[in-house]
Amino acid sequence: MLNILYKGGVSLVTRGFHLTLEEARALVIYSQLLSENSKLKNPIEVVCVLTEVQYDPNPVVSQNHYLVLWNRIPDFKEEDLDRAAYHERTLIEVYAMRHNKFFVPTDEFILYRKATRQIRRWGGSDADREAKECFS
Known part of the structure; x- marks a missing residue:
């Protein structure tokens, strides 16, 4: 399985990497600059x-x-x-x-x-x- 993840505007391609629903939500919020860490x-x-x-x-x-x-x-x-x-x-x-x-x-x-x-x-x-x- 090939996944493409986006973190801070950079795409990270990984194989067999799985995220929990909570991690996926956090990643989306972070990549859209909506987290408090922006x-x-x-x-x-x-x-x-x-x-x-x-x-x-x-x-x-x-x-x-x-x-x-x-x-x-x-x-x-x-x-x-x-x-x-x-x-x-x-x-x-x-x-x-x-x-x-x-x-x-x-x-x-x-x-x-x-x-x-x-x-x-x-x-x-x-x-x-x-x-x-x-x-x-």
Whole structure:
């Protein structure tokens, strides 16, 4: 049996390794940065580990991207994400899957652009147009 475990953003491949239900839950909580042991302090670190944070313009309680970070960063304020995305430009909004917007690290944008080229061919988002708008 081949299991793939994720710990802190790193995949660990093991053979014949079994987890109890409690250990599996703890691993999921840890890998999603929801444990008390999470040491990340800002939106950029969290987005890098999670790969992306989905932007949601239709809040019920609050906007999703703020809730995701609020649950993972002690003393998080909405201004922290806004500053990183709109002033420092260390995070960028991109269209990725199913016409949804995500925040991704700006320095990793080229990876997302290459990954979404095939999506454009299928009639999805246009990452080239997005890049021109963001960097012009």
